[in-house]
Amino acid sequence: MLRTVVVKEYAELRQSPRLRWSLLALYGLFVVALLSGYRYYTYTHTARQAAQEASYRQWLGQDKKNPHSAAHYAFYAFKPVPLLAVLDKGLDDYLGTNVYLEAHKQDDVTDRAAQDAADLSRYGSLTVGFVWQYLLPLAIILLTFNLVSQERESGTLRLLLTTDTPPTTLVLGKGLAVGKVVLGWFFGPMLVLSLGALLLAGGVEETLRQLPALLVLAVGYTLFFALVIALSLAVSGRVRSSGLALVVLLGGWAFGAFLVPRLSGSVASSLYPTPSAFAFTEEITEASENGMPGVDAEKKFRSKLEAQTLRQYHVDSLSQLPVSYAGISLQASENRTYLIFDRFYGELAGTLQQQNQVRRGFNLLSPLLAMRNLSRALAGTDYDKHLDFTQQAERKRRALQKQMNDNIKAHAAPEGTYEAADELWRSVAPFRYQPLGVGTVLSRQWLSLLALLLWAGGAVALFVVSTRRLSPN
Amino acid sequence: MLLHIIRYDWLALRASRQLLAVLGLLAFFVGVALWNGQRHVAFQRHTLAEIQRADAHNFTQLTSAVRRIEGDTPFTGNAWENPQDAYRAGTRLASHYPALPPASLALVAVGQSDLLPYYYKPVIGKQSALYHQTEIANAETLYDGSFDLAFVLVYLVPLLVIALSYNLVSAERELGTLALLMTSNTAPRQVILGKFVFRWLLLNGALAVLLGGGLLVLGVPLRGAEQALGVLLLALVYSAFWFALAFWVNSRGYDSGTNAATLVGTWLVLVLLVPALLSAAAEALYPVPARSELTTRTRDAAAEAKNTGSQQLAKYFEDHPELAAKSAGSGAAAADDFAQNALQTQLTVDAAVRPLEQAFITQRAQQQALIARFRFLSPSVFVQQSLSAVAGTDAARYADFEQQVAAYRQQFQDYFAGKMLRHEPMLSTDYAQVPTFRFQSTPPSLLAPGTLLNLAWLLGLTVGLLALGLAGARHLRLGRG
Numbered sequence: 001m002l003r004t005v006v007v008k009e010y011a012e013l014r015q016s017p018r019l020r021w022s023l024l025a026l027y028g029l030f031v032v033a034l035l036s037g038y039r040y041y042t043y044t045h046t047a048r049q050a051a052q053e054a055s056y057r058q059w060l061g062q063d064k065k066n067p068h069s070a071a072h073y074a075f076y077a078f079k080p081v082p083l084l085a086v087l088d089k090g091l092d093d094y095l096g097t098n099v100y101l102e103a104h105k106q107d108d109v110t111d112r113a114a115q116d117a118a119d120l121s122r123y124g125s126l127t128v129g130f131v132w133q134y135l136l137p138l139a140i141i142l143l144t145f146n147l148v149s150q151e152r153e154s155g156t157l158r159l160l161l162t163t164d165t166p167p168t169t170l171v172l173g174k175g176l177a178v179g180k181v182v183l184g185w186f187f188g189p190m191l192v193l194s195l196g197a198l199l200l201a202g203g204v205e206e207t208l209r210q211l212p213a214l215l216v217l218a219v220g221y222t223l224f225f226a227l228v229i230a231l232s233l234a235v236s237g238r239v240r241s242s243g244l245a246l247v248v249l250l251g252g253w254a255f256g257a258f259l260v261p262r263l264s265g266s267v268a269s270s271l272y273p274t275p276s277a278f279a280f281t282e283e284i285t286e287a288s289e290n291g292m293p294g295v296d297a298e299k300k301f302r303s304k305l306e307a308q309t310l311r312q313y314h315v316d317s318l319s320q321l322p323v324s325y326a327g328i329s330l331q332a333s334e335n336r337t338y339l340i341f342d343r344f345y346g347e348l349a350g351t352l353q354q355q356n357q358v359r360r361g362f363n364l365l366s367p368l369l370a371m372r373n374l375s376r377a378l379a380g381t382d383y384d385k386h387l388d389f390t391q392q393a394e395r396k397r398r399a400l401q402k403q404m405n406d407n408i409k410a411h412a413a414p415e416g417t418y419e420a421a422d423e424l425w426r427s428v429a430p431f432r433y434q435p436l437g438v439g440t441v442l443s444r445q446w447l448s449l450l451a452l453l454l455w456a457g458g459a460v461a462l463f464v465v466s467t468r469r470l471s472p473n
Numbered sequence: 474m475l476l477h478i479i480r481y482d483w484l485a486l487r488a489s490r491q492l493l494a495v496l497g498l499l500a501f502f503v504g505v506a507l508w509n510g511q512r513h514v515a516f517q518r519h520t521l522a523e524i525q526r527a528d529a530h531n532f533t534q535l536t537s538a539v540r541r542i543e544g545d546t547p548f549t550g551n552a553w554e555n556p557q558d559a560y561r562a563g564t565r566l567a568s569h570y571p572a573l574p575p576a577s578l579a580l581v582a583v584g585q586s587d588l589l590p591y592y593y594k595p596v597i598g599k600q601s602a603l604y605h606q607t608e609i610a611n612a613e614t615l616y617d618g619s620f621d622l623a624f625v626l627v628y629l630v631p632l633l634v635i636a637l638s639y640n641l642v643s644a645e646r647e648l649g650t651l652a653l654l655m656t657s658n659t660a661p662r663q664v665i666l667g668k669f670v671f672r673w674l675l676l677n678g679a680l681a682v683l684l685g686g687g688l689l690v691l692g693v694p695l696r697g698a699e700q701a702l703g704v705l706l707l708a709l710v711y712s713a714f715w716f717a718l719a720f721w722v723n724s725r726g727y728d729s730g731t732n733a734a735t736l737v738g739t740w741l742v743l744v745l746l747v748p749a750l751l752s753a754a755a756e757a758l759y760p761v762p763a764r765s766e767l768t769t770r771t772r773d774a775a776a777e778a779k780n781t782g783s784q785q786l787a788k789y790f791e792d793h794p795e796l797a798a799k800s801a802g803s804g805a806a807a808a809d810d811f812a813q814n815a816l817q818t819q820l821t822v823d824a825a826v827r828p829l830e831q832a833f834i835t836q837r838a839q840q841q842a843l844i845a846r847f848r849f850l851s852p853s854v855f856v857q858q859s860l861s862a863v864a865g866t867d868a869a870r871y872a873d874f875e876q877q878v879a880a881y882r883q884q885f886q887d888y889f890a891g892k893m894l895r896h897e898p899m900l901s902t903d904y905a906q907v908p909t910f911r912f913q914s915t916p917p918s919l920l921a922p923g924t925l926l927n928l929a930w931l932l933g934l935t936v937g938l939l940a941l942g943l944a945g946a947r948h949l950r951l952g953r954g
Contacts, residue, residue: 029746036753044763051765058772076768094588094612098765110605111764112588114615116833118755118840119585119861119868120854122618123748130749138741142734241647243640243729250737254632262620265613266509274609276520278570278592282527348609355611383612 001165005173006180013143013181022139023185026131030190033126034197037086041201045081048097052078056430064419067404068330071103074400077393077431079109082380083202083210084217087194088129090381093117099390101397101431103404104334106341109390128194129379132221133372134257136186137228140178141249144232146242147174148470153242158472167470171233171463178229187225191218212438213378220378223456224371230459234466256366264362268355274348287340295339305332324418327409334401341394349387356383360447370451377445380435384444389433396431403428478667486675495633496679502629503680506622507687510580513619517575517591524570524592532904535567539901557898560812563597563889567899570594571881571910573874576865577693578700582623582857584866588615591874595882597889598819603878604764622684623860626708627853628744630676631715635736637672638719640729641665642949647729651949662946666720666939673716677709700863703924707863710931711856717938724945747851755840762832774825778818812893841868848927852934855927862924865916874912881910 013019055075062070078098085092096109114121124130148171151157160170198207232249239245275283291297296304309328310316318325363369376382411418442449486492538556542548548555555561573591593606618624642665645651654661688701722735848855861867885908892899
């Protein structure tokens with residue numbers, strides 16, 4: 001019986017001018033989105049990779065010099081663009097792209113592309129993710145809102161309820177037909193086209209590496225579309241007229257897509273305010289000079305270190321040391337500042353994560369936003385990935401500085417006369433970002449996953465309640 | 474007649490929950506937006522005040538430190554903290570922060586003020602280093618934008634208008650009262666238009682009260698009164714456009730569902746798709762170079778500077794002959810001077826990356842120009858831009874600020890370069906001579922030609938839609954469309 005309903009509804013949907021218009025609009029936008037995603041990836045990925053290689057080349061090209069000069073020269077770490085940014089560049093335009101790995105100082109990850117963009121880009125950019133998260137649900141609403149209510153308005157529902165087909169089968173059939181349209185006409189072909197673009201942009205090997213994330217993404221979207229269909233049908237069955245059903249659904253869509261994110265953003269930033277860049281820098285400078293709990297003030301630290309070193313090597317003056325004191329003191333002061341940077345950058349990242357957690361909590365109100373978060377996270381264009389890059393880059397900076405300082409320490413020579421060469425520069429490996437695994441990403445997105453599952457459960461419950469109590473009037 | 478219609482429409486509206494819901498939502502939106510905008514502006518003002526305090530304190534400290542040295546207490550600290558050393562002063566110790574203070578109505582539209590820097594710390598050093606100085610912000614919040622008044626007016630008010638009016642004719646038809654209406658002496662289109670006008674007045678009246686009250690409560694100075702009226706005027710005309718659109722859609726005789734879908738579809742196109750497509754086109758036509766390229770070129774130029782640095786310094790002397798005479802006397806010793814070397818390197822680097830830096834500015838300007846040409850495609854775009862302009866948070870003002878800061882940095886650098894090349898120490902009286910910055914601007918105004926043109930176009934659109942609607946309402950269909 002269910003089969004017959006699906007076949008009949010599917011045939012009807014295929015005839016509907018609404019489907020034709022939706023297809024036309026969505027594919028038009030999808031093509032533009034996919035092209036600009038492809039362009040973004042190929043252009044930006046190549047540019048960053050080139051810059052990363054150039055920076056390392058410049059490092060290797062250094063003349064003979066004291067390793068501490070080299071430590072100041074250092075090189076840059078560039079955040080690689082993930083392949084799935086072709087589909088969802090997420091927050092990439094609003095996050096920094098590179099960081100300088102210089103001596104003494106943890107730098108900010110700078111160069112947000114949005115600053116170079118026109119003001120219009122603040123309206124959001126057209127990405128494949130945007131089409132799937134925002135527009136496809138809208139198309140589903142347009143295809144579904146009157147599927148039940150129209151039967152009631154034209155009086156056919158009364159007839160249908162007298163047959164021995166249970167109402168649940170009837171509505172489920174309609175839902176499956178819409179699902180068939182969504183997967184067969186919209187999402188499926190779009191996914192294939194996307195895969196083509198990924199292969200073209202990143203090659204076979206890289207695309208295969210992204211396959212698990214892509215698979216999870218496909219499952220996530222399917223669940224998301226299914227819950228939108230179930231909700232639309234539930235509303236269509238409950239509300240007194242088709243017009244009202246549409247208004248309710250469109251209102252819900254606008255609420256979840258536009259109101260919730262801006263509202264949650266202001267709530268999050270008022271609950272967990274971030275400091276100004278000025279205050280942040282001042283605090284770090286202050287702690288570096290005058291110390292903080294667990295860290296001595298600069299002067300005290302220096303005299304303590306001197307005394308400690310003399311004791312350790314059993315000598316009376318620094319000139320008697322078998323090693324270079326410069327190397328010891330440079331590394332010791334690096335170690336000292338690690339505590340300071342870990343605290344302040346840690347607090348800042350913590351505040352931003354708390355803000356994001358508040359936002360994800362709000363996403364319980366909007367499956368669209370939960371899906372958006374999941375998509376960004378899997379694509380590797382969200383804040384978590386950015387923070388991971390920041391931390392890996394900082395680890396590289398510390399390793400690089402330690403290599404330089406150890407080398408200085410091992411070469412006791414009159415102040416500033418020691419020079420290292422090529423060999424030392426080459427001993428530092430280039431920076432390579434190691435992306436997070438899909439499992440880690442998913443575990444950090446538990447709130448988004450929970451939101452999606454709760455909505456899916458809620459949608460099914462609403463669907464069942466609405467269809468059980470289906471009344472012909 | 475209009476009064477009569479208004480009276481009965483009022484009674485009908487009051488009886489339904491629709492009005493209460495719409496006005497309640499409007500009050501909630503405006504309240505949140507003003508609170509949020511005020512918070513943002515207060516944060517910026519507080520930060521700028523802190524900076525000013527720290528700045529003044531720093532210069533007092535530096536002056537008294539030099540005075541102590543001049544009073545025969547030799548400097549014993551680290552060389553790079555010596556306040557008498559012009560190079561150290563210019564690169565590290567003595568910078569004033571140029572600031573862009575928020576305009577009086579800045580709370581209306583956050584605009585670009587959450588993304589672009591509103592203060593800088595210029596030092597002698599790469600010009601491009603200015604770019605790296607940005608305010609700390611949550612990328613997710615930047616991406617989504619702020620819940621400010623501009624968001625309420627541009628995005629949400631049209632939705633409220635649609636909610637208030639999508640079925641004004643179609644509901645009459647669906648309830649069967651349209652036939653009744655058509656038998657009356659008054660032309661039905663007059664009654665219908667009356668309802669639209671009434672709702673428009675009601676919405677804007679509520680908005681005026683909320684906005685006026687809100688601004689008074691928040692203590693926005695009266696200087697902002699003219700601009701506040703400007704904001705209201707924009708809201709009045711923009712909401713009129715949406716009511717006119719709804720009127721026209723209603724006059725075409727479709728059912729409520731089709732009306733709602735058409736209106737929300739138009740909203741989607743104007744508020745979301747036109748801007749997104751336009752900015753995609755701007756980015757594709759005038760791509761901005763990669764910042765990473767700038768990083769690479771800067772370093773390559775610095776490596777090369779060792780060879781060509783003296784040429785750059787020679788060029789600098791051509792521009793500043795007064796310095797050349799004094800510097801020449803110091804002869805070969807000058808070549809060893811660390812400060813001079815650093816300056817040479819930096820002049821070389823600045824010269825090498827200037828074309829690329831210029832490319833950023835030109836491409837961005839080209840993009841902005843393209844958008845300005847096509848802004849008329851969507852009233853949402855230019856109303857948002859006008860609101861940002863009134864609030865003083867628009868792209869143009871920030872670009873202006875950036876350029877003024879670049880010019881100031883040049884002035885700042887010239888001051889210290891002069892000191893360095895003349896081998897002069899910083900005297901205790903010198904710190905007061907370090908150039909300071911003051912943002913020069915005309916206050917944002919509604920009467921800017923661009924804004925007036927926007928308003929004229931919007932009015933034209935509204936009148937056009939009204940005319941179409943009136944023509945359509947002449948032959949209202951009683952049955953289903």
